[in-house]
Amino acid sequence: MKNSFYQYNFQELTQLLKNRDLSISGASLLYNWHYKQKQIDPCTKNLSLTTQVFIKEYFTFSLPKITNVHQSDDSTVKFLMQMEDGLSVETVLIAFQNKYTICLSTQVGCAMKCSFCFTGTQGLKRHLKTDEIVGQFIVANRWLRENRPDDQLLKNIVYMGQGEPLHNFDAVKASCEIFLDQHGTSIGAQKITISTAGYLPGLIRWNEEMPGVNIALSLHSPFENKRNQLIPINKNYPLPEILKYLESIPLKRKQYIIYEYLLIKDFNDSIEDAHATGELLKGKQAIINLIPFNPFPGSTYARPHKTQIEQFQKIIESYKLPALIRGTKGDDILAACGQLNTKASL
Ligand code: SF4
Structure with a gap:
């Protein structure tokens, strides 16, 4: 059985070639061809015939298929991407200027x-594999090049x-290693952010294993009872434990832990909620992203009024914490935070 090329980090690819007594320079050539030049057909340039035969026999280069594209008025694009087994996920391009x-x-x-x-209403069907995560990036990049050639x-x-x-720690970590590699896409660690609802087994592994990318915690409330209602795993992995592990992550100068706070009308948007959040996070290397709730079909929550959101922001800032109100980009096509659902894209 063949193996997806897009699952191998640079060291693994080098080792594969070495094990077969092939020139290890092939690894740089292949990374350059597929990730820098963004080619999707197998590379034949500057590779020995034996390496070409190995590539043909060992790898597949198949990628997720775009089966639906929604384009928002604000330039956000939401793709429905189908994997080889027929299951689909959504991938979103969020536009800011170009x-x-x-x-x-x-x-x-x-x-x-x-x-x-x-x-969350869909339940878990399966983890994505490394190549399926990397594949979303490659396919979306190609779409951009073909459809919005003037944009970056x-x-x-x-x-x-x-x-x-x-x-899905292992696949996520492996995909980060591929994105970061200087032979390929060479995306800086400060440009990659992984968000978690507070899944403690993954956080415990973070320090030892994850390359130095940014982390964002879905906080949503400083109070256990409210957080339990919003994020049921909080009952198993309570906030104080999560914060303990987050604080142990070594941060570079100018690197911050991002705390996401979904603002829900009459639930967690009060003055008391804002002060408790400020108290909880004051003194930390933190950025607070305030996200007004994005309604979706069947949801019982509502978005607070603009003045309520701004008041919340001011209170957080009074604790000398940067608080940004995140736009609700793509909410007209259900592409905003918390709105993704494969069935709604069909
Ligand atoms: S918010 Fe994130 S962790 Fe929570 S159900 Fe949705 S996708 Fe899962």
């Missing part, structure tokens, strides 16, 4: 069942699509 951030999915569905999230290609990656990234 630059893009890609929001990658890491699982088909999600096991975490957060009450504010459309994906992808500059930032966020793991905030469908799935809990740390629940």
Whole structure:
């Protein structure tokens, strides 16, 4: 059986060639060809015939298929991407001026069942493989080049699509290693952010194993009872434990832990909620992203009024914490935070 080329990090690829007594320079050539030059057909240039035969026999270069594209008025693009077994995930390109951030999915569905999230209503079907995560990036980049040639290609990656990234730790970590590699896409660690709902087994592994990318925690409330309602895994992995592990992550100068706070009308948007959040995070190397709730079909929550959101922001800032109100980009096509659901894209 053949193996996807897109699952191998540079060292593994080098080792594969070495094990077969092939020139290890082939690894740089292949990374350059597929990740820098963004070619999808097998490389034949500057490779020995034996290496070419090996590549043909050992690898497949198949990628997820785009089966649906929704384009928002604000230039956000949501793709439905079908994997080889027929299951699909959503991938979103978030536009800012003519630059893009890609929001990658890491699982088909999600096991975490957060009450504010459309994906959570799907349940977990399976983890995505490394090549399926990397594949979303490659396919979206190609789409951009073909459809918006004047815009710049992808500059930032966020793991905030469908799935809990740390629940699929190995594949997420391997995909980061591939994105970071200087022989290929060479995306800086500061341009990659992995978001977690607070999946402790993954956080415990983070320090030892994850390359120095950014981490974002879905905080959503400083109070255990409210967090339990929003993020059921909080009952198993309570906030103080999560914060303990987050604080142990070594940060570079100018690197921050990102705390995502979904603002839900009359639930977690009060003055008391804002002060408790400020108290909890004050003094930390933190950025707080305030995300007004994005409604989806069947959701019982609502978005707070603008003045309430701004008041919340001011209170957080009074604790000398940077608080940004995140736009609700792509909400008209259900591509905003918490709105992804494969069935809604069909
Ligand atoms: S918010 Fe994230 S972790 Fe929670 S159910 Fe949705 S996809 Fe899963």
